[in-house]
Amino acid sequence: MNTVSDTVHYVFLAAAACFVLGLHLMNHPRTARRGNTLSGAAMSVAVAATVWLVADEGAISRTGWLVLVSGGLLGAALGLWAARAVRMTAMPQLVSLFNAVGGGAAALIAVNDLLQADAPATIGARVSLPAGLDIVIGAVTFSGSLIAAGKLQGVVPGAPVVFPGARLLNVLLPASFVAGTAWLVLMPESRTALYGLTAVALLFGVTMVLPIGGADMPVVIALLNAFTGSAVAMAGFVLDETALIIAGMLVSSSGGILTKLMADAMNRSVANIVVGGFGTGDSAPTAAGSGAPAQVRSVSADDVAIQLAYASKVVLVPGYGLAAAQAQHELGDLAKLLTDHGIDVSYAVHPVAGRMPGHMNVLLAEANVPYTQLKEMDDINPEFPQADVALVIGANDVTNPIARRPGNAISGMPILDVDKAKSVVVIKRSMGHGYAGVDNELYTDPRTGMFFTDAKQGLAELKAAVAEFVT
Amino acid sequence: MNDLDLLTAITVFVLSVLVGIEVISKVPATLHTPLMSGSNAVHGIVVVGAMLIAAESHTWVGYTPAFVAMVFGAMNVVGGYVVTDRMLRMFKAKPPAHEKTEA
Numbered sequence: 001m002n003t004v005s006d007t008v009h010y011v012f013l014a015a016a017a018c019f020v021l022g023l024h025l026m027n028h029p030r031t032a033r034r035g036n037t038l039s040g041a042a043m044s045v046a047v048a049a050t051v052w053l054v055a056d057e058g059a060i061s062r063t064g065w066l067v068l069v070s071g072g073l074l075g076a077a078l079g080l081w082a083a084r085a086v087r088m089t090a091m092p093q094l095v096s097l098f099n100a101v102g103g104g105a106a107a108l109i110a111v112n113d114l115l116q117a118d119a120p121a122t123i124g125a126r127v128s129l130p131a132g133l134d135i136v137i138g139a140v141t142f143s144g145s146l147i148a149a150g151k152l153q154g155v156v157p158g159a160p161v162v163f164p165g166a167r168l169l170n171v172l173l174p175a176s177f178v179a180g181t182a183w184l185v186l187m188p189e190s191r192t193a194l195y196g197l198t199a200v201a202l203l204f205g206v207t208m209v210l211p212i213g214g215a216d217m218p219v220v221i222a223l224l225n226a227f228t229g230s231a232v233a234m235a236g237f238v239l240d241e242t243a244l245i246i247a248g249m250l251v252s253s254s255g256g257i258l259t260k261l262m263a264d265a266m267n268r269s270v271a272n273i274v275v276g277g278f279g280t281g282d283s284a285p286t287a288a289g290s291g292a293p294a295q296v297r298s299v300s301a302d303d304v305a306i307q308l309a310y311a312s313k314v315v316l317v318p319g320y321g322l323a324a325a326q327a328q329h330e331l332g333d334l335a336k337l338l339t340d341h342g343i344d345v346s347y348a349v350h351p352v353a354g355r356m357p358g359h360m361n362v363l364l365a366e367a368n369v370p371y372t373q374l375k376e377m378d379d380i381n382p383e384f385p386q387a388d389v390a391l392v393i394g395a396n397d398v399t400n401p402i403a404r405r406p407g408n409a410i411s412g413m414p415i416l417d418v419d420k421a422k423s424v425v426v427i428k429r430s431m432g433h434g435y436a437g438v439d440n441e442l443y444t445d446p447r448t449g450m451f452f453t454d455a456k457q458g459l460a461e462l463k464a465a466v467a468e469f470v471t
Numbered sequence: 472m473n474d475l476d477l478l479t480a481i482t483v484f485v486l487s488v489l490v491g492i493e494v495i496s497k498v499p500a501t502l503h504t505p506l507m508s509g510s511n512a513v514h515g516i517v518v519v520g521a522m523l524i525a526a527e528s529h530t531w532v533g534y535t536p537a538f539v540a541m542v543f544g545a546m547n548v549v550g551g552y553v554v555t556d557r558m559l560r561m562f563k564a565k566p567p568a569h570e571k572t573e574a
Contacts, residue, residue: 012519019513020490026506027497033559036509040552043515047548050522060526067534068525071541072518078542079550086554091504098511098551101543105517108540112524116533126477225507232514233484239520240475246487247516253491254510258503351500358503365561372564376500 004056011049012243018042019247023254029371046243075101088366089323092356093152096221099228100145106231106248107138107201111194113238120189128188130237132181135194136201138231143205145224151214152355158214166211173204208274214355215320216273219262221356223270226255258357265351267403267413296431299449301458304391304425305465307449311388313344315380317418319353321394321428322455323363330459331393332367337463339373341470346373348380348390348416350398381417390421392442394455396434401441409436424448427458502562509555515548 018038025035054060054068079098086094110131117123150156180197187193212220229251236244263270308314316335322328335345347369353360361374375383384390392399399418403410418424419442426443428450434440442448451458498506521540528537 023494029562036555050519054526064525067538071538072545075542075545076549079546083550083554095508098547102514102547105521105540105543108536109520109524112536229514232517235520242483244516244520245483247513249487250491251510251514253488254495257495361501362504362558370565371562374501
């Protein structure tokens with residue numbers, strides 16, 4: 001320990017404190033941006049301090065500097081480009097990609113540490129155990145996140161990919177992690193153990209995520225986020241750096257909490273999603289539905305426009321269908337027109353709307369919807385009875401009142417109380433089923449009007465029709 | 472490298488989890504996507520680890536994983552913070568005066 005090393009570690013501690021404060025500031029949209037800036041500034045200082053530490057220790061070779069600087073610049077350029085170019089609808093893929101590279105980097109740190117050891121046979125369990133865990137978690141996250149990103153991007157089929165023996169494989173592979181890690185702890189100098197463990201973990205990432213359907217992605221991304229955090233924390237154990245342990249575990253708890261929230265909102269257990277291989281792809285289920293024997297009231301744009309124009313309170317209920325149709329700007333425009341006309345407008349956002357936790361809010365914010373109008377499920381549900389019109393766009397299962405009754409596929413799932421509004425309008429292409437494959441009783445409610453059209457086109461028509469009434 | 476005894480490391484580990492749970496559970500659902508990408512950026516601290524292993528490497532066996540880890544880590548940390556900022560910039564209390572001011 002010398003003074004430079006001491007100073008740098010105090011800087012790391014201060015940076016870790018700033019990460020916590022930064023996350024704390026995320027508790028309100030007003031302060032969130034400041035929080036992210038604080039966290040980013042702390043990260044920059046930590047990186048600069050590391051450069052100082054590395055230079056001061058003097059152990060780094062000329063090639064080492066080249067590796068450090070060129071790798072850093074290349075990665076930074078790629079990250080900057082991706083962050084600038086990404087569309088908001090593609091955010092889940094990007095977050096998944098960042099999970100992949102974070103997990104990959106953490107795994108490589110452990111691999112490097114074992115490969116570089118002067119006397120590998122003498123490495124104790126204090127290093128080899130976290131190194132083994134780091135490799136397993138990091139490699140699983142790396143390949144799993146790439147598959148998840150591929151599914152979200154449409155490169156890999158979104159529907160569950162199930163092959164014979166997949167379930168057996170998903171039991172055998174984790175068992176081999178235990179064996180492989182134990183081998184690595186007992187014989188840290190064994191290259192076979194090191195490479196074997198890495199390969200098995202990479203394979204498991206693929207076989208774990210492939211059978212999971214596109215609609216379950218919010219849970220998967222949150223889970224992989226938790227994994228990345230743990231992998232980084234394990235890298236911290238390997239390198240004796242508390243900053244990595246703190247930052248990694250902060251992320252891991254965040255990912256863990258979001259995983260639980262998402263799974264609860266989907267009425268599924270995390271285990272069920274991961275081993276289930278159940279769920280559908282991104283494409284909406286067939287239009288045929290069940291033939292819809294019950295009578296459905298079909299309405300036109302003008303009918304809906306009159307309802308909206310004479311309402312005093314309107315609740316908009318956007319679902320993934322809205323994002324899939326890229327119609328969030330049309331919805332934002334319609335809402336602005338209604339707000340300007342003095343109508344109280346709010347958005348009811350279900351936790352699983354979108355392809356990652358909170359995704360719908362970002363899409364609406366991009367469409368210039370003020371965050372004061374974005375209401376969480378628990379806040380908006382008591383307001384539905386006062387709403388003159390609830391306008392549902394591209395949301396299905398999360399509005400289905402049968403969830404309150406036992407004995408069906410979505411029993412117990414938390415839903416938006418859309419059926420309690422004074423009148424309901426649903427914009428939907430057909431009577432097709434949602435993800436759970438059950439009939440939605442909301443559609444056959446006498447107070448519900450069905451406006452059968454494409455979300456983007458329908459909202460544009462509505463806006464034009466409403467404009468005639470209010471101007 | 473500095474000596475960090477196991478008990479201290481595990482203490483830090485456990486307390487970080489508890490702090491994380493405490494802080495994160497107060498974040499509203501509206502901000503869950505920026506939270507996730509922001510915390511994603513925080514695990515970009517892995518780039519510090521990548522720098523440390525780059526400094527310890529002396530053969531291509533070490534340089535190769537160190538280089539890839541540097542690229543991955545830097546991409547994670549830079550991209551994570553930039554994209555989170557881009558998202559949070561869009562969250563406004565009042566609708567902007569001009570339509571579509573965001574590029």
